[in-house]
Amino acid sequence: MNYYHPLLLTPGPTPVPDEILQATQLPMVGHRSSDFEQIAEEAFRVIRPVFGTTNDVIILTSSGTSALESSMLNIANPEDDIVIIVSGAFGNRFKQIAETYYENVHIFEVNWGEAVNVPDFIDFLKSIKRPVTAVFTQYCETSTTVLHPINELGNALKAYNPSIYYVVDGVSCIGAVDANMERDQIDVLISGSQKAIMLPPGLAFVAYNDRAKTRFKEVTTPRFYLDFNKYLTSMADHSTPFTPNVSLFRGVNAYAQLVKREGLDQVIQRHYVIRDALRQALLALDFELLVESTYASPTVTAFIPSTKDELNFIKNELKQRFAITIAGGQGHLKGQILRIGHMGQISPFDILQVVSALEILLSEYRNQNYIGTAITKYMEVVKAYV
Template sequence: MYQYDSLLLAPGPTTVPRQILESMNQPMTGHRTSEFSQIIHNASRDLQTIFGTDHPVAILTSSGTSALEAAMVNITNPDDHIVIIVSGAFGDRFRKIASAYPFNAHIFEVEWGNGIDLEAFETYLKSLKVDVTAVFTQFCETSTSVKHPIHELGRMVHQINPDIYFVVDGVSIIGAVDVDMERDNIDVLVAGSQKAIMLPPGAAFVAYNDRAKTRFGEVTTSRFYLDLNKYITSLQDDSTPFTPAVSLIRGIQTYCDLISEEQFENTIKRHELCRNAVRESIKALDIDLLVEDQFASPTVTAFVPKKEEVKKIKDELLNRFNITIAGGQQHLKGTILRVGHMGQVSPNDMLQFISALEIILSDIRGESVLGKGVSKFQEVVNQYV
C-alpha cells in the first residue's frame, strides 16, 4: 500500500486534470455530426491563444513526432536545403526525420545543456553558400531542459533572410510560455497533447501563419496522412480529414476552459514560479543544475546529482514516495535526472518533490539536509504570493 498519492512529474505525459478526464468520458459521438463540428470548431479556435496565432490550430490524431514530420514535409521541397539546430534528443529527432526524405539537412550542433549562441548561429547561417528554405529548432529541448531564446532567434533569421521559414517544436513548452507567432517571427509552431497542455498522449498540433499556409499548398514532397492542406481545408468546414481522436478533442475544449478560468498569463507565471522554486531548492541541496538560469525552461528542470546518487534518487522517489521523474536520454542517461513541472502542477506539488528529495539525500549522504531545500523553496514562493 502506498502512503502517498502518485505524483507524476515526468516531462510528459503529465497529470490529466479531473475536469478533462470527465469531459473525455462523455458518450462517443460521430465525427461527422453537428455536435462534433461544434467541438472541433471550439477546440481549434480556443487553442489560438495558447499558440499565439490568429489561425485555427490543426489537430492531428498522432503523437508529437507526427507534427514535427508534418511541419518538415509541408514546408520543404525535395532537394531543398534546411538547417536543423540539434541541441539534444529532439533536435536529433528532426535530423532523423529529414534523413528519411530527399532533403539536404545542415546541422548546427549545440552542446547538450547549452542554449543556442545567437552570434555563432548567425555566422553559421550566413556562411552557408546555399539557399536555405527553413530553420528548425526546439523551443524547449526536453532532453536537457533548455529553453532557447526563440524570439531573438526568430528575429535574427528573419533579418538575415525573410524568405526563410522558421519552424519551432514547442511540444514540451506550449501551454506554459508566452508566444506570439507574428511577434516572434514563427511560421510553423507544433506541440503535443501530453505535456503542458495536460491531455493524455495522442493528439498533435500545428499552428501556422499565412505564408506557411500558402507554402503547404505549393510544396511537392510526397505525403498523405501528414498533408496539412487536408487538415486546414477540413477545418474550414469544422471537420477533420480522417477519424479524429474525438475524446481528446473534447478534452481540448475543457483544457482551454480551465486556462481561461486561470487566465493564461497566470498559467505562465505559475510555471515560472515552479521552475524558480525548484531550481533554487536544488541548488540549496548542493546539486548542480544542467542549464544556466538564462536558458532554464519553465516546464522541466535537469539536475546533475553525483553519479552514484542518480539511480537511487529516481528509484526511491518512486518506491518510497510514489513520485515519478525521468532520467537522462542518450549520452546523458545515468548522469542527469529531469523533473517536470508543467500542466496541472502547483508549487505545493513541487514542494513534495523537494521534501522527498531531502529525505533521500540525507540517507544517501549520511548527514541531514532536511529543510535546506524546503526553506529555499518557501523563500521563492514568498516572493510571488
C-alpha cells in the same frame, strides 16, 4: 508509510486534471455529425491563444513526432536545403526525419545543456552557399531542459533572410510560455497534447501563419495522411479529413476552459515561479544544475547527482517509497542527470513534495542532514508570489 496519490513529474505525459478526464469520458458522437462539428470548431479556435496565433490550429490525431515530420514535409520540397539546430535528443529527431526525406540537410550542433548562440548560428547560415528554405529548432529541448531564445533567433533569422521559414517545436513548453508567433516571427509552431496542455497523449497541434499556409499548397513533397492542406480544407467545415480522437478534442475544449479560468498569464507565471523555486531548492541540496538560469525551461529542470549510484538511489527510492516518478537523462546524458517535469496542472505545493522527499533521501544517502534546508529556499521563492 503509504502515499495514496502518485505524483507524475516526468516531462510528459503529465497529470490530467479531473475536468479534462471527465470531458474525455463523455459518450461518443459520430465524427461526421453536427455534434462533432461543434466540438471541433471550438477546439480549433480556443487553443489559438496558447500558441499566440490568430489562425485556427490544425489538430492531428497522432503524437508530437507526427507534427515534427509533417511540418517538414509541408514546408520543404525534396531538393530544398534545410537547417536543423540539434541541441539534444529532439533536435536529433528532427535530424533523423530530415535525413529520411531530404538530401540537403545542414546540421548546427549546440552543446547539450546550452542554448543556441544566435550570432554563431547566423554565421553558420551565411556559410551555407545555397539558398536555405527552412530552419527547424526546438523551443524547449526536453532532453536538456534548455529553453532556446526563440524571439532573438526569429528576429535574427528574418533580418538575415525573411524568406526562410522558421519552424519551432514547442512540444514541451507550449501552454507554459508566452508564445507569440508574430512577435517571434515563427511560421510554424507545433506541440503535443501530453505536456503543458495536460491532456492524455494522442494529439499533435500545428499553428501556422498565412505565409506558411500558402506554402503548404505549393510544396510538392509526397505526403498523404499528414498533408496539411487536407486538414485545412476540412477545418473550414469544422471537421477533420480522417477519424479524429473525438474524446481528446473534447479534452482540448476542457483544457481551454481551465486556462481561461486561471488566466493564461497566471498559468505561465506559475510555471516560472516553480522553476525558480525548484532551482534554489536543488542548489540547497548541493546538486549542480545542468542549465544556466537564463535558458532554464519553466517546464522541466535537470540536475546532476554526484554519482551514478546516487542518481539511481534517488530515482528508485522516489518511486518506491514516495510514489513520485521523475525522469532520467536521454542520449549521452542518460545516467548523468535527473529531470523533474513541472508542467500542466502542477502547483507549487506539488513540487514541495518532491523537494521534501529529496531532503529525506539525501540525508540518508549522504549521511548529512538536509531536513528543512531545501524547502526553506523553495518557499522563500514561492512566498513572493502567493
